[in-house]
Amino acid sequence: MATSLEPAASVVDAPPDAARREATLAEHTLEVVSDAGEGAQKCGQIFGAVSARMRNGVWTVEIIPAEIQPPPRVPEGASGIRIRLGSREITNWGDQTNLVVAFNEQVLLARHRLGALAEDAVLLLEDTWATHEDEAVRAAWNAAMNELSSRSYRIIPVPMEAQCLSLVDNPRKGKNMFALGMLAWIYRRDLERIAEQIAHAFRKKSEDVYSQSVALVQLGYDWAGRHLDFRITVPSMEGGRPMVVMNGNEALGMGAIAAGMELCAMYPITPATSVSHYLSEVFEKFGGVVHQAEDEIAAAGVAIGASYSGKVAFTITSGPGLALKTEFIGLAIMTEVPLVVVDVQRGGPSTGLPTKVEQSDLFAALFAQPGDAPRIVLAPATIEECFHVMVTARRLAEAFRTVVIVLSDANLATGVQPFPRPALDVRWQAAPVDLTALPDEFKAYGWNAETGLSRRAIPGQPGGMHTLTGLSHDDRSKVAYSAGVHQQGSAMRSRKLAVLQSTLEPPVVYGPDAGELLVVGWGSTKGAIEEAVDRARTEGRAVSSLHLRFLSPLEPGLREIFARFKRVMTVEINYSDEPDDPYITGENRRRGQLAWLLRAATLVDIDCWTRVPGEPFKPATILEIIRRRTVVTEAS
Amino acid sequence: MTDLGCGLLGAADDEDREYALSDYEGARARWCPGCGDHSVLTAVQKLLTAEQLKPETTVFVSGIGCSSRFPHYLTTYGFHGIHGRALPVATGIKLHRPDLDVFVVMGDGDCTSIGAGHWIHALRYNPDLTVMLLDNGIYGLTKNQTSPTTPQGLVSNTQPRGSLLPALNPLTVALGVTNASFIAQTAEFVPAHLYATLRAAHKHRGLAFVRILQRCPIYTPGIYGEAVKKPALVELLVHDDGVNVPALESVYQQRRQHDPSDLAAARELAQSAEPIRLGVFFRDPSRICYETLRRVPGRTARERLTLLDTELDRYAV
Numbered sequence: 001m002a003t004s005l006e007p008a009a010s011v012v013d014a015p016p017d018a019a020r021r022e023a024t025l026a027e028h029t030l031e032v033v034s035d036a037g038e039g040a041q042k043c044g045q046i047f048g049a050v051s052a053r054m055r056n057g058v059w060t061v062e063i064i065p066a067e068i069q070p071p072p073r074v075p076e077g078a079s080g081i082r083i084r085l086g087s088r089e090i091t092n093w094g095d096q097t098n099l100v101v102a103f104n105e106q107v108l109l110a111r112h113r114l115g116a117l118a119e120d121a122v123l124l125l126e127d128t129w130a131t132h133e134d135e136a137v138r139a140a141w142n143a144a145m146n147e148l149s150s151r152s153y154r155i156i157p158v159p160m161e162a163q164c165l166s167l168v169d170n171p172r173k174g175k176n177m178f179a180l181g182m183l184a185w186i187y188r189r190d191l192e193r194i195a196e197q198i199a200h201a202f203r204k205k206s207e208d209v210y211s212q213s214v215a216l217v218q219l220g221y222d223w224a225g226r227h228l229d230f231r232i233t234v235p236s237m238e239g240g241r242p243m244v245v246m247n248g249n250e251a252l253g254m255g256a257i258a259a260g261m262e263l264c265a266m267y268p269i270t271p272a273t274s275v276s277h278y279l280s281e282v283f284e285k286f287g288g289v290v291h292q293a294e295d296e297i298a299a300a301g302v303a304i305g306a307s308y309s310g311k312v313a314f315t316i317t318s319g320p321g322l323a324l325k326t327e328f329i330g331l332a333i334m335t336e337v338p339l340v341v342v343d344v345q346r347g348g349p350s351t352g353l354p355t356k357v358e359q360s361d362l363f364a365a366l367f368a369q370p371g372d373a374p375r376i377v378l379a380p381a382t383i384e385e386c387f388h389v390m391v392t393a394r395r396l397a398e399a400f401r402t403v404v405i406v407l408s409d410a411n412l413a414t415g416v417q418p419f420p421r422p423a424l425d426v427r428w429q430a431a432p433v434d435l436t437a438l439p440d441e442f443k444a445y446g447w448n449a450e451t452g453l454s455r456r457a458i459p460g461q462p463g464g465m466h467t468l469t470g471l472s473h474d475d476r477s478k479v480a481y482s483a484g485v486h487q488q489g490s491a492m493r494s495r496k497l498a499v500l501q502s503t504l505e506p507p508v509v510y511g512p513d514a515g516e517l518l519v520v521g522w523g524s525t526k527g528a529i530e531e532a533v534d535r536a537r538t539e540g541r542a543v544s545s546l547h548l549r550f551l552s553p554l555e556p557g558l559r560e561i562f563a564r565f566k567r568v569m570t571v572e573i574n575y576s577d578e579p580d581d582p583y584i585t586g587e588n589r590r591r592g593q594l595a596w597l598l599r600a601a602t603l604v605d606i607d608c609w610t611r612v613p614g615e616p617f618k619p620a621t622i623l624e625i626i627r628r629r630t631v632v633t634e635a636s
Numbered sequence: 637m638t639d640l641g642c643g644l645l646g647a648a649d650d651e652d653r654e655y656a657l658s659d660y661e662g663a664r665a666r667w668c669p670g671c672g673d674h675s676v677l678t679a680v681q682k683l684l685t686a687e688q689l690k691p692e693t694t695v696f697v698s699g700i701g702c703s704s705r706f707p708h709y710l711t712t713y714g715f716h717g718i719h720g721r722a723l724p725v726a727t728g729i730k731l732h733r734p735d736l737d738v739f740v741v742m743g744d745g746d747c748t749s750i751g752a753g754h755w756i757h758a759l760r761y762n763p764d765l766t767v768m769l770l771d772n773g774i775y776g777l778t779k780n781q782t783s784p785t786t787p788q789g790l791v792s793n794t795q796p797r798g799s800l801l802p803a804l805n806p807l808t809v810a811l812g813v814t815n816a817s818f819i820a821q822t823a824e825f826v827p828a829h830l831y832a833t834l835r836a837a838h839k840h841r842g843l844a845f846v847r848i849l850q851r852c853p854i855y856t857p858g859i860y861g862e863a864v865k866k867p868a869l870v871e872l873l874v875h876d877d878g879v880n881v882p883a884l885e886s887v888y889q890q891r892r893q894h895d896p897s898d899l900a901a902a903r904e905l906a907q908s909a910e911p912i913r914l915g916v917f918f919r920d921p922s923r924i925c926y927e928t929l930r931r932v933p934g935r936t937a938r939e940r941l942t943l944l945d946t947e948l949d950r951y952a953v
Contacts, residue, residue, distance in 0.1 A: 242952060263732055282947060284932040287933060301728060304728060305728020309732050313728070327718050328718065418953050422948070429940060459693065459736050463692070467696075471716070
C-alpha cells in the first residue's frame with residue numbers, strides 16, 4: 001500500500017530545486033532511531049502529535065531498549081520510535097518503514113537486521129562516524145555500509161552533529177530537534193504547531209530549552225530545504241469530529257479521572273508506570289491522589305482500603321505485579337469490595353520482556369487465585385478504548401461489587417493515535433459517598449438470590465456496621481464454615497458474572513457475518529487484524545474478524561457466530577505450541593490463551609496462531625496466516 | 637441528606653446518643669480462656685466507651701491470626717483481611733476517609749514477619765492510626781510455630797530444638813524508622829497500664845504503635861511468668877507526656893522518668909529486654925501525617941469534568 005520514492009540520481013550538497021521530487025502518498029511510515037538518551041522518541045512523539053493535529057491518521061510505536069543506558073553505538077541499544085502516517089485512520093504500526101532518520105549506523109543496522117525497513121527505504125544517516133578520529137568507529141561504519149548495501153536502500157548522509165554544533169555545545173542534546181526539523185520539511189509540517197508542541201513537551205523545562213529546540217528545528221528544516229531532493233505529502237483527512245491525541249497510558253489515566261476515581265495506588269513497574277507519571281502531574285487538581293506504595297501488595301491493599309471506605313479506587317501494574325497482588329484481589333472478590341486493577345501487559349513469565357508487548361496475562365487475570373474467585377476482565381483494543389474502559393470498569397466494579405481487571409499492553413501503553421474527543425458525561429463520575437443510615441434489617445451481603453447483587457455499607461453509615469472477612473461468611477458477614485453457606489456465597493459471587501453477561505450485546509463481526517475463516521482477537525491487535533482482513537478480502541478470501549472486549553464474562557452469542565464460519569482461529573501475542581512441533585499432539589497442544597478459553601466455553605474446535613516476538617503483529621504477517629488457511633473464492 | 641463535604645453525603649449527627657460498654661460488644665470472643673487478647677479487647681471496649689466513639693465511624697482493621705479475630709468481637713465497622721496486610725488497608729482507608737477513626741490489630745507473625753515491610757513503611761507514612769501489636773511470641777492459630785519475637789531457645793513445632801535466633805525487638809525496629817511518631821510498650825497483665833497506654837495512643841495524632849506483651853496460654857504461658865509474679869522485674873516509664881498510672885505506683889515501684897521526646901534515650905532504653913519496660917518510649921506529635929500531606933481539595937463531579945475538558949484541550953487535534 002505504501003509507495004516509496006525512487007532513488008534519485010543526484011543526492012546531496014547541491015541545491016536540488018530543479019530535480020526535487022514531490023510525492024503525494026496515501027500513507028508513509030518513518031522511524032527515528034538513536035542511542036538511548038538522544039531523544040529520538042521525543043522527536044517522534046512531537047512529530048506524531050503535530051501530524052495528528054494536522055489531521056493525518058497516526059500510529060506511533062516506541063522502540064525501547066531493555067536497559068536504561070545501554071552502551072552507545074550498539075545495535076541492541078537502538079532506541080526510537082516508528083510513526084505510521086496516513087490520509088485515513090491508522091490503527092496499527094504497519095509492515096515496514098519507508099524512511100529512517102538514524103543517529104548512527106549501528107542503531108540503523110539493528111532495524112535493518114530485524115527486517116523493519118522496506119527494500120527501498122530512504123535512510124537519513126548521521127555521517128560524522130564516517131570520518132571519526134577513532135579507527136574502530138570508521139571500520140564499524142564501513143562494515144555497516146557494506147551490510148546495508150545488500151538492499152536497495154537510499155542512504156543520504158546528513159551532517160547532523162556538525163550542523164547542531166553551530167547552535168549547541170553538546171550535539172547529543174540537540175540532534176533530535178534537528179531531525180524533527182528535517183522531518184518537518186520533508187512532510188510539510190507546520191512549524192508553528194511544532195513550536196506549540198515543543199512547548200507542551202518541554203513544559204517542565206526552562207524557556208532556554210524551548211527556544212534552543214525551536215532554533216534547532218529551524219536549522220534542520222533549512223538544511224533539508226537546501227539539501228534534500230524530495231518532499232512527501234500525506235494528505236490530511238477531512239475535517240470532522242474534534243479529535244484528541246495521546247498514548248494509551250495517558251488515556252487510562254484520563255479515563256480514571258473521567259470515571260471520578262480519586263485514588264491510584266501503584267508501585268513502579270514497566271510498562272504501567274507512565275500512567276502514574278501522567279496522573280502524578282495532574283491528578284491532585286482533580287481531587288485525586290497517586291499513592292506510590294512500598295510494594296505491589298501494599299498498592300493493592302491501599303486501593304482496597306480506600307474502595308472499602310468510599311469511592312472505587314484503582315491500582316495499576318504489569319504481570320509480575322499482578323502476581324503479587326493475587327491474594328489481595330482474592331480478598332476483594334471474597335469480601336465484595338469493588339476494585340479496578342489495570343494490568344499493562346508485558347512479556348512474561350517472570351521478569352520476561354519488561355518493555356515489550358505481549359498478551360500473556362489473560363489466564364492470570366481470569367484465574368490466578370486459590371479457590372473460585374470470579375471477576376470481570378476487560379481488554380481495551382484501541383487508545384480510545386483505554387480512556388473509556390476506565391469509566392466502564394469503575395461502574396461495573398461498583399454495581400457488581402467485585403474486582404474488574406483491565407488488560408492493556410505495552411503496545412497501547414506507548415502507542416499514540418488520535419481519537420474522537422470524548423464527550424464528557426457527568427454520569428460517568430462516581431456518586432458522592434452516601435453515608436445515610438441503613439435500615440435495621442440491613443445485611444452486609446443482602447444478596448438478591450437470583451442475581452447475587454447486594455448493596456454495600458460504607459464506614460460512616462449508621463446501621464451498616466459489620467466486619468468484612470475473607471473467611472467463608474454468611475449474608476451478615478458472620479464467619480461460617482458450613483457447607484451450605486460456602487456453596488451459597490460461592491454461587492452469589494459467581495452469579496454476578498452471568499447477570500452482567502445477560503446485559504451485554506453479542507459482539508459485532510468485522511466483515512460479513514459468515515464465511516470461510518473467522519479471526520478472533522483481543523486487545524491491541526485489533527487494528528492489525530482488521531487491516532489484514534481487509535487486504536485478504538480484496539484478494540477474494542471469505543474472512544472476517546471478531547474482537548472481544550469482555551473476557552470475563554465473555555460476550556454472549558459466540559457459539560452462534562462461530563457456527564457461521566467454516567473455521568475459527570485466534571491470533572494472539574502469547575505462546576502456543578505449533579501443531580507439528582515434536583511431541584505435540586491435538587491433545588497435549590498448549591494453545592493461545594483466548595483460544596483455550598473459547599474452546600472451553602463454546603466447544604468449538606478453535607485453532608490459534610500465536611507468537612511472542614516482543615513487538616506488535618504486522619498486518620502483512622497476519623495476512624499470510626489468513627492466506628494459508630483460506631482459498632480465493634471471489635475475483636478480487 | 638446533608639452534604640458533609642469531601643464528597644460525603646449523610647444524615648445529621650445523632651449527637652445525643654450515649655454509648656455504654658455493651659454497645660461495643662460484638663460476637664462472643666472465641667479466644668482460649670486466659671488468652672491475653674481478652675484483656676486487650678476489654679481495654680479497647682473501655683476506651684471506646686470513654687471516648688464515646690461512634691461505632692459507625694470507627695473501623696478496626698486486622699490481618700490473620702488469633703488476634704486478628706478482634707474486629708468480629710466489636711460492633712464497629714471491621715475489616716478482617718489477609719495475613720500481614722492490615723496496615724496497607726488501614727492506610728488506604730485513612731487516605732480516602734480521614735474522618736474515620738481507624739484502629740489496627742496485628743499479631744507478631746502478622747506485623748513483624750509476613751507484614752514487616754508494611755510495618756516499617758506505615759510507621760514512616762505515619763497515618764493517624766492506633767496500631768496494636770498483640771505480641772505473644774508465637775504463632776497460635778496455626779498451632780505453635782516460631783515467630784520473630786519468640787524468645788531464643790523456646791521450643792516450637794518448627795524449631796523443636798528451641799528457637800534458633802535471638803528474638804526480634806519490635807521497639808528498636810520501630811524506633812529506627814524515620815518519621816515514626818509514637819512508640820509504646822505495655823502488657824496485657826497490667827490492665828490499668830494497657831488501658832492508659834491505648835488511650836494515649838488513640839489521642840496521638842499520627843501512627844501510634846503499641847506493642848502489647850502477652851502470653852499465649854497454650855504455647856507460651858511462661859514467657860512473662862516471672863514478670864507477672866514479680867513487679868520488680870518491670871520498670872514503668874513515666875512522664876507527663878507519656879503514661880502515668882498513679883494506681884500502679886504501690887505495686888510497680890521501679891519507675892523511670894523518661895521524656896518521650898528524647899529519641900536517643902528511647903533507643904537506649906528499648907535495647908535491653910530486662911527489666912521489662914512499659915510506657916511511652918517515643919512521641920513526637922509534630923511529625924507529619926501522610927493523609928494530611930496528601931490532602932487535596934475535593935471536587936464535585938461537574939467541577940472535575942470542567943477541568944477535564946480543559947485538560948483535553950491540551951491534547952486536542
